[in-house]
Amino acid sequence: MTATTSPALDRNLLHRLGIVAVLFVIAGLLSVLTDSFATASNLTNVARQVSINGILAVGVTFVLLTGGVDLSLGSVVALSGVACALFAHPGEYPLFVPICVGLLTGGLCGLLNGVLVTRGGIAPFIVTLGMMTVARGLALIFSGGKPVADMSPDLTGLAGDLGPVPIPLICFAAVAVLSWLFLGRFRLGRHLYAVGGNEQAARAAGVSVPKVKLFAYGLCGLLTGLAGVVLAARITTGQPNAGQAYELDAIAAVVIGGTSLSGGVGSVLGTVLGVLLIGVINNGLDLLSVSSYYQAVIKGIIIVGAVWLDRRQARS
Template sequence: MSTDVLTRRPAVRGLLAENGPLAALVALAVVLSLLSGDFLSVTNLLNVGVQAAVTAILAFGSTFVIITGGIDLSVGAVAALSAIVLAWTSTSAGVPWPVATLVALVAGLACGLVNAALITYGKLPPFIATLAMLGVARGLALVVSQGSPIAMPDAVSHLGDTIGGYLPVPVLVMIIMGVITAVVLNRTYPGRAMYAIGGNEEAARLSGIKVNRQKLITYALSGAFAATAGVVLASRLASAQPQAASGYELDAIAAVVIGGASLSGGKGRALGTLVGALILAVLRNGLNLLSVSAFWQQVVIGVVIALAVLIDTLRRRGSA
């Protein structure tokens, strides 16, 4: 066997590993377009983008955490709490909506910092710390709202509109948050530190990286992204609902893993996360077009998530 062939095989495997999620998305779109004539319509494709927006924004924040080898189960509850904070402060408290929006983002960021403090200084496992925050944030959302939806300010509700009749604002926000994620991961010191911590936390510490400080930044970003997702979701619903985004944390984690990130840390990309969120949205949309029962949809999506984790496990064993 020639040397060229031997050197080409690892390159091909690397190319497939990097672009596998994108190839899966294209294949899924082709299959659904053959099964349903409505799938490729402009209206439906825009609907897919809107459906993917909230999950993608949550997933971008989760990407930071998963790259460091952590996990954040609280993003759905933090999104709901942040939306409630915005709606309550702008209506009941009479705060101008720009200030209320800033307060909502700060609330999400604060939840992320509490998660990080429990993990870094309280030495709690990320699973337990963020699970506790899930309960606290969801409970606070119910307390503040008294269990009832709160109307959003009209100016904020326009986030659910479209620009020029074609570009949905949630999709635009999703793209902006994706670009921010890519810049943080590829162009900043915290981004490089996230990869180092996920690859080997002790080695990162010995190399001079302040691991605790970087984890504070990481979970704070996750909380801020969750708050943004909560505002976008509430704008679509025209009200902040205390039970909104329930279960979205699992979709966010699934999107990150499907997009090629490793649950063991050290690996992940903004583009991969976006593709993972689109795969989930396209799959749900296609199953709806094919009139598949919602119960069976959960089964199919569960299988997809299991396969993504299995592929990640096999990939890590192969690299080892």
């Protein structure tokens, strides 16, 4: 990117600074209000908690950029976790088998979403709503309705630490950095923005719109599979009822991060900031022992408020 002083970039920068400022204010408040927020153990805990939502949010950023949506994240997380756990009994397969099974399960669900959207011409909302129920059902079928337990310590070790850093955080960071590079430097990344910004114009300029969308849904599915594996490792079971409403937290983080629901505008950096903001708020409300009923209300208000502020900024 060349150095410019374009208003569009300024707005992006302003937006990010806005979220960063809010993040700092909330973190500052929590450090004062609680003894436990600004401790190493709590911050590691926050990092661990945001990782799964972070991986999902980065994945769904690709889909939202094309102007689509993926409502099946939570169910696919559960299905991938169950699939992974089924192949993770101690002494059965080497470690990479359950990991690959989890990733592929998610990736296949995503590809199927993509095929139905591009070939079938069905609205993404409907397609992924269908996948949401189907994947949940499959998770229950494969697991027999019970959590798939007895996972090898190798796999559950994935939820542990590498030195001082939680492994899930490493996964999240790697996904975020690679995605950021991909969107900024790769031709396909540029095409994603073009398709979301004006599908007709992208097609007329020689962009293969179906290919781009298929890629976005497929990649989102693959990352959902990764989140499923990480979650299974963390709760040491393949839980068919896990991941309820995870898609909502993920999409909320992306939107708070400045990605437009109509596509074509957004960034991985924004998504990461959105994920951190939601994570810190969740953690803070826990530390302040706010009842979970009120937590839900407060979180909802913050999500709508953040987007409202963003739109107001966009207009001025």
